[in-house]
Each structure stands twice: as C-alpha cells, then as structure tokens.
Amino acid sequence: xxxxETLQGDRTPFNEAEFMSxxxxxxxxxxxxIYKTSVLRSPRLALWSLQNSLSEVTGPxxxxxxxxxxxNDLILNYAKTGEPIxxxxxVHGQVMDENGRGVPNTLVEFWQANAGGRxxxxxxxxxxxxxxxxxxxxxxxxxxxxxxxxxxxxxxxxPFRNYVDxxxxxxxxxxxxxxxxxQRLITQMYFEGDPLIPHDQIIATIPDKAAISRxxxxxxLRAGVPLDSLAYRFNIVLRGTRSTMFENKLQGN
Amino acid sequence: xxxSVTYLGETPSQTAGPYVHIGLIPHQAGFDIFQNNFxxxxxxxxxxxxRIRIEGHVLDGLGExxxxxxxxxxxxxxxxxxxxxxxxxxxxxxxxxRGWGRTGTDFQTGLYHFETIKPGxxxxxxxxxxxxxxxxxxxxxxxxNIGLNTRMYFPDEAALNAEDPVLNIIEQAVRRETLIAxxxxxxxxxxxxxxxxxxxxxxxxxxxx
Numbered sequence: 511x512x513x514x515e516t517l518q519g520d521r522t523p524f525n526e527a528e529f530m531s532x533x534x535x536x537x538x539x540x541x542x543x544i545y546k547t548s549v550l551r552s553p554r555l556a557l558w559s560l561q562n563s564l565s566e567v568t569g570p571x572x573x574x575x576x577x578x579x580x581x582n583d584l585i586l587n588y589a590k591t592g593e594p595i596x597x598x599x600x601v602h603g604q605v606m607d608e609n610g611r612g613v614p615n616t617l618v619e620f621w622q623a624n625a626g627g628r629x630x631x632x633x634x635x636x637x638x639x640x641x642x643x644x645x646x647x648x649x650x651x652x653x654x655x656x657x658x659x660x661x662x663x664x665x666x667x668x669p670f671r672n673y674v675d676x677x678x679x680x681x682x683x684x685x686x687x688x689x690x691x692x693q694r695l696i697t698q699m700y701f702e703g704d705p706l707i708p709h710d711q712i713i714a715t716i717p718d719k720a721a722i723s724r725x726x727x728x729x730x731l732r733a734g735v736p737l738d739s740l741a742y743r744f745n746i747v748l749r750g751t752r753s754t755m756f757e758n759k760l761q762g763n
Numbered sequence: 764x765x766x767s768v769t770y771l772g773e774t775p776s777q778t779a780g781p782y783v784h785i786g787l788i789p790h791q792a793g794f795d796i797f798q799n800n801f802x803x804x805x806x807x808x809x810x811x812x813x814r815i816r817i818e819g820h821v822l823d824g825l826g827e828x829x830x831x832x833x834x835x836x837x838x839x840x841x842x843x844x845x846x847x848x849x850x851x852x853x854x855x856x857x858x859x860x861r862g863w864g865r866t867g868t869d870f871q872t873g874l875y876h877f878e879t880i881k882p883g884x885x886x887x888x889x890x891x892x893x894x895x896x897x898x899x900x901x902x903x904x905x906x907x908n909i910g911l912n913t914r915m916y917f918p919d920e921a922a923l924n925a926e927d928p929v930l931n932i933i934e935q936a937v938r939r940e941t942l943i944a945x946x947x948x949x950x951x952x953x954x955x956x957x958x959x960x961x962x963x964x965x966x967x968x969x970x971x972x
Contacts, residue, residue, distance in 0.1 A: 530770075531971075532971065533773060534971070536772050536773055536775050537773075537776045537908070538777070538908035538909060539908065540907070540909070542908060545906070545908070547778075547906030548778075548906045548907070548908060549824070550823040550825060550906070550961075550962065551829065551904065551905075551906035551907050551962070552824075552906075552907075552961070552962060553962055553966055553967075554824075554962050554963065554966060555966050555968075557969050557970060557971040558932065558933055558968055558970050558971065559970070560929060560932070560970045560971065562972065563885070563886075563888040563894065564839075564845055564852075564886065565845075565885060565894070565899050565914075568837075568845040568849050568850055569837060569847060569863070570846075570847075570861055570862065570863035571848075576799050577799070578797060578799065581797060588794075588796055606771060607771075608771050608772070608773060609770065610771055620786060621782070621783075621785040621786025621787075629782045629792075630785060630792065630793070631781075631782040631785050631792040632793040632870075633781060633782070633831075633870070634782060645785075645796045646785055646786075647785050649786075649797075683777075683779065683783070685779075685787060689849075690847075690849070691837045691899055691901065691972075694901055694910060695774065695776060695910070696777065696783075696903050697774055697775060697776055697777045698778075698780075712777060712778060713777075715777075715778075715908050716775050716777075718775070720772070722775070724772065724774055724775065725775060725777070746774045747771045747772060747773050747774045748773065749773055750771075
C-alpha cells in the first residue's frame with residue numbers, strides 16, 4: 511500500500527459537520543443547591559466526553575408543512591370566546607451558531623404562563639386564574655436565514671416553592687433543535703429591565719454574568735406594530751460547526 | 764497586536780421546569796391545541812424493522828421515580844442509517860421513519876415508554892469501526908439545569924456491544940452495564956427496560972457530546 515493510500519484511508523466523508531465542543535463554563539453546572547430540586551437530580555460522577563459520531567451530528571428534521579397556520583400565534587391558537595388578556599407582544603430573533611451563521615429550517619418551540627403568571631397545566635395550583643383564551647404554547651420553524659417570530663402576551667411573574675419567597679421573573683421557555691442532536695437546547699428568555707432577574711435562583715445557576723445577559727431579550731420598539739403590539743428581540747446561539755480539515759478531508763469548512 | 768479569535772457564546776441552558784409538557788406534549792399537561800402532535804410512537808404501519816417497546820423509570824438520588832421528566836430519543840433505522848442529510852452511509856433511507864420521538868414520565872407512576880423499531884448498527888466515528896445498535900437519549904426536567912445525554916444498548920447484542928467504540932471508552936466495566944437495557948418478552952412483544960439513575964448507586968453514564 512502506498513503512503514497516499516494510507517492517508518486516504520482516514521479521509522472518509524461521514525462526519526464532515528462535527529460540532530465544536532460545548533463550553534460548559536457558560537452553562538449552569540448540574541449541582542446548584544441554590545435551586546433545591548437540582549440536589550437530588552444532578553449526577554455525582556463526571557460526564558464521559560465523546561467525540562462526535564453520526565449519532566451526535568445528525569438529528570431530527572421537521573417540515574414547515576407539519577405545523578398549523580396558527581402554531582406561532584399564541585393570541586389566536588387557543589382563542590375560544592375572545593382574545594387573551596395581557597400585554598400584546600411579538601418575540602422575534604435569529605437562531606445562529608457560534609460562527610454567526612443562521613440555522614435554517616430548525617424547529618423552535620416555546621411555552622409560558624399567562625399574563626397573571628398561571629400555567630395551563632394540571633399540576634399548577636397557583637391561585638391566579640387561567641385565561642380561557644390562552645393556551646400558552648407555540649412553535650415555528652426558522653426561515654432560510656434562521657429567523658423566527660411569534661406573537662403572544664407577556665407572561666406574569668409567579669411564585670415557586672424554592673425559598674419561601676421565591677418568584678420567577680417573567681419568562682418564556684424555549685426549546686431549539688439545531689441541525690444535530692448535539693445542539694439540542696432548552697433555555698428561558700427573560701425581559702429587559704425586570705427587577706426580579708437579580709433575585710432569581712434559577713438564573714443564578716449560571717455562573718457567568720455575561721452569559722446571563724444573553725438570556726435577556728431587549729425591547730425592540732421598531733419591530734412592534736403601532737397601536738397593536740410591542741416587540742422583544744431574542745437571538746439564540748447554538749453550538750458551531752468546527753473544521754475537520756486535518757482529520758478527514760483536506761479542505762476546511 | 765494579536766488578532767482576536769471570537770465566536771459567539773452558546774446560549775446558556777436553563778431547566779425545562781415542571782411544566783415542560785405545556786410546550787412539548789400539551790396533551791399530558793391536560794389540553795389539546797395542535798393539530799399535529801409529536802409523540803412516543805416512532806413507527807408508521809409501513810416502517811421497516813422489528814417492533815420493540817422501550818420503557819423504564821428515571822430515578823433520583825434517593826431512588827425515587829421522577830414523575831415530570833421529558834425524554835427524547837434519536838435513532839437510526841433498521842438498516843443503521845439516520846434520516847438526516849449528513850448521513851452518507853451507503854444504506855437505504857426509510858422515508859416512513861424520522862427516528863425521533865418524545866414522551867414524559869407518567870405523573871402517577873413515573874413510567875415512560877416508546878414504541879419504535881430496533882436500529883441497525885451505524886458506522887463509527889470517521890468511518891472506522893461500527894457502533895453496536897443503540898438509541899440516543901436526551902432528558903430534561905425540573906431540577907436538571909442542562910439536558911443529559913445518554914445511550915441505550917441492547918442486551919441481545921453482546922458481541923457487538925463488546926466491540927462498541929463508545930462503550931469501550933468507559934473505563935470501568937461496571938459502568939458500561941448502566942447503558943444496557945434488560946429484555947423482557949411479554950407475549951409477542953419485546954420490551955427493553957431501561958431505567959436511568961440520575962445519581963448515586965448504579966448512576967447511569969451521561970455523556971458530554
């Protein structure tokens with residue numbers, strides 16, 4: 511076997527799109543006693559580090575056709591006798607990777623409490639009432655440049671049983687897929703200026719202050735609809751694809 | 764002056780919280796909103812492959828079943844090919860099998876289950892060594908700050924498991940056992956029982972992928 515054939519043997523085309531390893535310093539560690547539930551639900555042993563194989567660089571693909579026309583409109587997707595009560599807002603942004611490239615055609619799902627901080631969930635017993643015209647969930651698929659948007663009412667703060675006086679800031683939960691299962695992410699979006707943010711024990715699980723600021727959506731007056739809705743902008747960054755130029759092919763990205 | 768190397772930082776993870784069902788499986792939260800719901804059934808009638816059921820509990824550090832966990836699985840088809848454009852293995856794609864599903868543990872019992880097919884072996888990293896048939900798991904919940912990744916392997920694939928490049932990087936053999944399901948034959952149905960222990964004795968191996 512010639513030397514060039516030996517080299518060629520490693521240049522298989524299977525894993526061209528490996529992801530950069532996750533920078534765990536921007537994420538909360540598993541064990542964060544300030545958030546009490548994490549104490550019994552956090553592994554005590556170290557994670558085993560895996561290099562990407564096809565199992566990690568691939569992930570489910572969703573089609574725009576699978577969603578209904580109102581799936582990204584929380585003002586109308588559960589309207590029964592009228593529209594929900596609350597501050598009408600548009601939430602929009604771009605899903606990007608760490609290289610700043612838009613992530614196209616990826617599923618983004620979101621859920622939230624109503625304007626009074628009450629969730630439509632059989633386990634939520636908070637005394638604030640449910641809104642008969644508000645479900646509290648939606649989903650969309652990013653466009654060719656990675657942009658998404660949806661319409662909703664701004665959620666209210668609500669208490670939770672952590673410390674006796676713990677209140678969650680207004681927030682919207684997000685679930686994002688990306689192009690590979692290794693990019694799978696769930697997070698929460700907060701609102702600019704909310705005075706509960708510095709008091710929240712779930713935000714405090716994130717050790718990096720700069721990383722926390724990336725979860726706070728900015729008021730975006732120009733993206734609102736005059737005399738109708740305010741807007742907030744929330745960009746989401748998923749793991750980037752790294753070059754594999756010296757592993758299985760000669761060219762870079 | 765040194766040129767700067769900058770990347771955007773990844774958006775930090777936050778817990779999915781106790782009401783994750785609202786957004787991801789609204790039926791379990793107690794209401795109906797979407798026309799088309801994602802589910803724990805990965806198969807359609809025309810899907811190729813051997814039907815199996817996967818079930819189990821997710822146990823906390825006291826061994827108590829967690830009743831508000833959300834689980835997702837991602838797997839190859841019966842031929843060992845993922846339904847994704849990056850999979851260029853020379854194997855047939857099954858258009859009736861996305862390879863992904865999600866479910867929640869039951870609010871009363873803590874049991875979860877999936878209905879799927881047994882995947883074929885997939886080529887390993889850089890095309891070198893095949894991986895034994897496996898199912899990729901991702902779990903999130905209240906109290907879990909960042910999603911946990913693990914894999915389920917099949918007890919009736921001992922020879923392939925012994926050669927699997929991922930199982931073999933786990934230094935302690937006793938820990939590899941935490942990734943191998945238990946097979947139960949219930950009448951005609953093949954059930955793979957896969958319990959996930961978050962913490963403590965028999966703690967499941969979780970991966971930084």
